[in-house]
C-alpha cells in the first residue's frame with residue numbers, strides 16, 4: 284500500500300482519488316502521526332508528500348521523519364512536498380516574493396533526459412499544461428537530483444533523483460487543471476511496483492476480516508437511515524458477524540412515500556437482518572408543532588433523534604459497538620481543515636455525538652471509501668441498483684422541504700406531489716442525470732380555478748439539481764414540455780395543490796434544500 288503524508292493541502296484527497304482510480308490502495312495520514320514507528324508498522328511500498336500551506340523556510344514547519352528517505356522506497360513530493368524533499372536532502376528553498384510566486388495555469392517544458400517517470404507526459408509538443416499554486420520556490424536542487432521540466436516561474440518545476448526514485452514536482456498533478464496529471468501518478472505507482480489490483484472484492488474480504496477482528500463476539504448496533512451509506516455498512520457488517528448486529532431504523536414521520544416500508548422489507552425480509560422499526564412519528568411531529576424557524580426545526584429533530592435512538596439502543600442487551608457509515612471525506616476533512624473559522628449555514632443532522640454519550644465504541648467499515656466506492660461496494664454486496672443509485676435524502680427529511688409550520692396535512696400532500704415528480708423523472712429516463720430532485724410545499728395558498736369552481740390550495744416548488752458533491756449545484760434544465768406535463772399531473776393527481784413552480788436557483792447563492 285501507498286502512504287500519502289498530508290501536509291495540509293486543500294487537494295490532498297484528490298491525490299487519493301487519482302490513485303484509487305489506478306486501483307492502488309492508499310491512505311492519507313497527517314504528518315503529525317507519521318513517526319518512525321508508524322512507518323515501520325505501515326510499511327509503505329511508496330510515499331507521496333502532499334502540498335501544504337506552510338513554508339519550509341519557517342522554523343518548525345511540518346516535516347516527515349527523516350528515516351523515510353532511507354527506506355529504499357520511491358517518494359513523490361508535490362508542491363510543499365517538493366520543497367520539503369529538497370530542503371531535507373540538501374537543496375535550498377527561498378521564501379516567496381511576489382515576483383516568484385505562481386498561481387494558476389502554467390506550461391512545463393521538457394528539460395533533461397527522458398525517464399520512466401515521464402512516459403506519456405510531454406507528448407509531441409514537449410510541454411504540458413499544469414496547475415501551479417506556490418509562494419516559495421526551490422532555488423537550488425539537492426545533490427543527486429536532475430531537472431526534468433521547467434516552467435517560466437519555476438526552473439525546477441520537475442526534478443528527480445532517478446537512482447533513488449525520488450520525484451519532486453512544483454505543480455499539482457492531481458487537479459483537473461493539470462489535464463494529463465494522472466499519467467505521472469500512473470508512472471509513479473508502476474515504478475513503485477504496484478500492480479493496480481486493488482478491487483472492491485478485495486476490499487470486501489479485507490473489511491469483513493477487520494470487522495470480525497475488531498468486534499469479536501460482542502454485539503453491534505447500527506442506525507439505519509435508508510440512505511446508501513448506512514445501508515451498505517449494515518449489509519457488510521451483517522455479512523461479517525451475522526446476528527450479532529441489530530439495526531435500529533428511527534422513523535421520524537418525515538420520510539417519503541412508502542420509504543419506511545421499503546427499508547423494513549429490504550433489511551428484515553430480504554437480508555434477514557434483525558431490525559427494530561422505531562415508529563416514533565407522533566413524537567417527532569408533536570415536538571415540531573408550531574415550529575417554523577429552520578434551525579429550530581433541525582435542532583429539535585436532531586436532539587429527539589438522539590434520545591429516541593439511545594432509548595432503543597439501551598434495550599439491546601450487551602451492545603458494545605455502534606456502526607456508522609462514515610465516509611473517507613468526512614474523516615479527512617476533520618484532519619486537513621480543522622480549526623478554520625467557518626460559518627454554519629445549516630446545522631446538519633447526524634449521529635456524531637452519539638457514541639460518547641452512549642459509551643459505545645465505533646465500527647466504521649466505510650472510513651476508507653469515497654462515495655462512488657461505497658456504491659461499488661454496495662453492488663459487490665448485491666444491493667439492488669435502484670437502491671444504490673438513489674438520490675441523497677437529508678436526515679431531517681421532509682421537515683426542511685416544508686417551509687413554515689409542519690402539519691400532518693401538508694406532509695401528506697407533499698408526499699404525494701413528490702412521488703408524482705419522481706415518477707415523472709423516472710419515466711422520462713432522467714433520474715440518473717439528476718443529483719437530487721424533490722418537491723417543497725410552500726407556506727402559501729393561492730387562488731385557482733378548476734372545473735368552473737374556485738380553489739384555494741397550496742403552491743409547491745419543484746427542485747432538481749445537478750451536482751458532483753452537493754457543495755455546488757445547478758438547476759436541471761428540464762424541457763418546457765416536461766415541466767408542463769408534470770405540473771398538470773401534480774395538480775390533477777394531488778388534492779391540495781393548485782399551483783406548481785420550478786426553482787431555478789443554483790447553489791450558491793441558493794442551497795439545495797429549502798431550509
Ligand code: XMP
Nearest residue numbers: 630631632675676677678679753794795796
Ligand atoms: P444544502 O441544502 O446544504 O444540501 O445545499 C447539501 C446536501 O446535503 C443534504 N443535507 C443534509 N444531509 N443531514 C443530512 O444527512 C442534514 O441535516 C442535511 N441538510 C442537507 C442535502 O439533501 C443535499 O444533498
